[in-house]
Amino acid sequence: MAAAAECDVVxxxxxxxxxxxxxxxxxxxxFKEQGNAYYAKKDYNEAFNYYTKAIDMCPKxxxxxxxxxxxxxxxxxxxxxxxDAQQSVRLDDSFVxxxxxxxxxxxxxxxxxxxxxSFQRALELDHRNAQAQQEFKNASAVMEYEKVAETDFxxxxxxxxxxxxxxxxxxxxxxxxxxxxxxxxxxxxGRYPEAxxxxxxxxRLDSTNADALYVRGLCLYYEGCIEKAxxxxxxALRMAPDHEKACAxxxxxxxxxxxxxxxxxxxxDGNYKLAHELYTEALAIDPNNRKTNAKLYCNRGxxxxxLRKLDExxxxxxxxxxxxxTYIKAYLRRAQCYMDTEQYEEAVRDYEKVYQTEKTKExxxxxxxxxxxLKKSKRKDYYKILGVDKNASEDEIKRAYxxxxxxxxxxxxxxxxAEVQKEEEKKFKExxxxxxxxxxxxxxxxxxxxxxxxxEGMNMGDFDANNIFKAFFGGPGGFSFEASGPGNFFFQxx
Numbered sequence: 001m002a003a004a005a006e007c008d009v010v011x012x013x014x015x016x017x018x019x020x021x022x023x024x025x026x027x028x029x030x031f032k033e034q035g036n037a038y039y040a041k042k043d044y045n046e047a048f049n050y051y052t053k054a055i056d057m058c059p060k061x062x063x064x065x066x067x068x069x070x071x072x073x074x075x076x077x078x079x080x081x082x083x084d085a086q087q088s089v090r091l092d093d094s095f096v097x098x099x100x101x102x103x104x105x106x107x108x109x110x111x112x113x114x115x116x117x118s119f120q121r122a123l124e125l126d127h128r129n130a131q132a133q134q135e136f137k138n139a140s141a142v143m144e145y146e147k148v149a150e151t152d153f154x155x156x157x158x159x160x161x162x163x164x165x166x167x168x169x170x171x172x173x174x175x176x177x178x179x180x181x182x183x184x185x186x187x188x189x190g191r192y193p194e195a196x197x198x199x200x201x202x203x204r205l206d207s208t209n210a211d212a213l214y215v216r217g218l219c220l221y222y223e224g225c226i227e228k229a230x231x232x233x234x235x236a237l238r239m240a241p242d243h244e245k246a247c248a249x250x251x252x253x254x255x256x257x258x259x260x261x262x263x264x265x266x267x268x269d270g271n272y273k274l275a276h277e278l279y280t281e282a283l284a285i286d287p288n289n290r291k292t293n294a295k296l297y298c299n300r301g302x303x304x305x306x307l308r309k310l311d312e313x314x315x316x317x318x319x320x321x322x323x324x325x326t327y328i329k330a331y332l333r334r335a336q337c338y339m340d341t342e343q344y345e346e347a348v349r350d351y352e353k354v355y356q357t358e359k360t361k362e363x364x365x366x367x368x369x370x371x372x373x374l375k376k377s378k379r380k381d382y383y384k385i386l387g388v389d390k391n392a393s394e395d396e397i398k399r400a401y402x403x404x405x406x407x408x409x410x411x412x413x414x415x416x417x418a419e420v421q422k423e424e425e426k427k428f429k430e431x432x433x434x435x436x437x438x439x440x441x442x443x444x445x446x447x448x449x450x451x452x453x454x455x456e457g458m459n460m461g462d463f464d465a466n467n468i469f470k471a472f473f474g475g476p477g478g479f480s481f482e483a484s485g486p487g488n489f490f491f492q493x494x
Contacts, residue, residue: 028057032064039067044074062092069101078108078174096125096132103135110168110175112142138171149181158185176202180211184218190290192219210240218249224291226257252286259285260296267303276303294324301333305340313337328354335370344374372450382434382447385427390448394439398472401435405469432465435472 035050051068058064065088072081082105088098103118116139122132149164165182172178179198186195196219202212217232233250236243263278279300283293301316317334320327335350351367383390386400406412408428413421437443 024057028054028061031057032067035067039071044071047071060091062088062095062098065091066095066098066101073101073105076174078105081105082109094125096122096129100131100135103139107135107139107142108172108174110172110177112139112146115139142168142171158188161185176209180215183215187215187218187222188288192223195219208239210236210243210246213239214243214246214249221249221253222289222291224295226253226292229253256282256285256289256292263299272303272306276300279303290323294320294327294330297323298327298330298333305333305337310337310341328357339370339373342377344370344377348374376450380430380433382437385430385434386438397435397438401431401472404431429465432468436468
């Protein structure tokens with residue numbers, strides 16, 4: 001009896017376990033088949049749920065993990081998929097599709113070397129597997145793109161780095177490292193909206209990603225928003241205190257802001273020499289910050305214009321617009337310097353650029369003034385011909401004419417060479433023209449305003465300079481220059 005009871009007990013505890021295991025396998029297979037059906041319909045969330053149920057029923061079945069890994073890959077959840085793929089090959093090292101999926105996850109996440117190992121293992125199990133062969137080539141290509149990008153980054157060939165990362169991301173779409181490197185290079189190339197977009201996409205998935213925070217700050221920093229940039233750098237350093245790039249950028253941003261503000265204060269205080277020194281020191285902090293450096297060059301150009309170093313001011317403004325060709329203030333400053341140095345064509349060009357960008361009344365008037373001065377500059381400068389200031393009085397104009405007319409009168413140079421006689425005759429005529437215009441208030445007003453003198457019916461090529469000379473000196477008849485000693489002449493009317 002005791003033996004029979006003992007056997008019953010044994011039967012009672014063993015048989016239900018065997019039945020439950022078989023039932024679990026059948027139920028797990030049912031869940032897997034349902035998962036396959038949803039997968040075929042591309043309903044990956046439901047497929048995931050049923051594969052999970054299958055795994056819960058039979059946690060040591062490699063294919064279930066492999067199927068769920070494939071589903072997670074379709075959902076873009078590569079890190080979770082990698083865990084399932086790795087579990088599938090731990091359970092069955094001969095599971096080729098498990099190794100392929102593990103390699104694909106590694107590659108998608110940017111770990112090309114680990115991907116190569118997985119694909120190599122798949123090829124060891126099935127050396128004719130076409131997918132494994134192709135994926136191994138893809139992983140090898142990604143490693144080559146990484147290598148080239150690293151070299152080109154050191155050379156500051158950021159365009160080539162972006163190209164390499166774009167190619168690598170075709171095979172590794174979930175690699176944050178590649179995306180961050182691309183975004184950083186886009187920022188260095190001044191393509192800030194693109195860089196911001198890449199960094200923002202990463203931060204939506206991981207708000208604590210220090211690299212993405214650094215790139216966001218870098219974009220703001222290069223766009224001239226230094227205070228906001230510092231906030232992002234500080235946040236990045238909270239996430240990763242040893243982040244070298246964020247640390248260096250934060251240090252540069254703070255130094256640049258402080259030095260620029262010191263320069264502005266010195267300028268407002270009228271200490272132009274100190275302001276010039278401070279702006280120069282600020283320019284040495286970070287040559288890559290084009291926007292801020294453009295402002296610094298323009299500021300230093302303003303200082304130079306105050307110091308009447310107009311050529312240096314023009315050079316600084318030129319550097320500013322080279323760094324930022326949309327910087328209106330620099331164009332205006334340079335245009336004014338061009339006006340002050342009588343380089344009117346250059347001034348007109350700058351004012352045209354400004355007016356095309358910002359069509360304001362003020363800019364239109366500045367352009368008109370420059371165009372007028374350019375028009376006037378292309379005519380004969382009668383003030384310069386007479387050697388008088390533009391504000392010269394009537395008496396000063398008369399005295400100047402008397403002096404220049406006697407100096408250049410043809411009779412005075414009758415003994416000179418034909419070439420000299422011709423040149424002096426030309427100057428004598430120009431002196432007469434100048435006096436004719438500047439001694440007549442109406443003509444002088446028209447000349448000063450840039451209007452065409454021909455509109456009054458005056459043809460300056462037809463008048464007789466000798467008649468003007470006679471009329472001015474008031475002689476009754478002919479005139480001549482006679483020598484009164486070596487090199488001395490006196491004028492005598494007949």
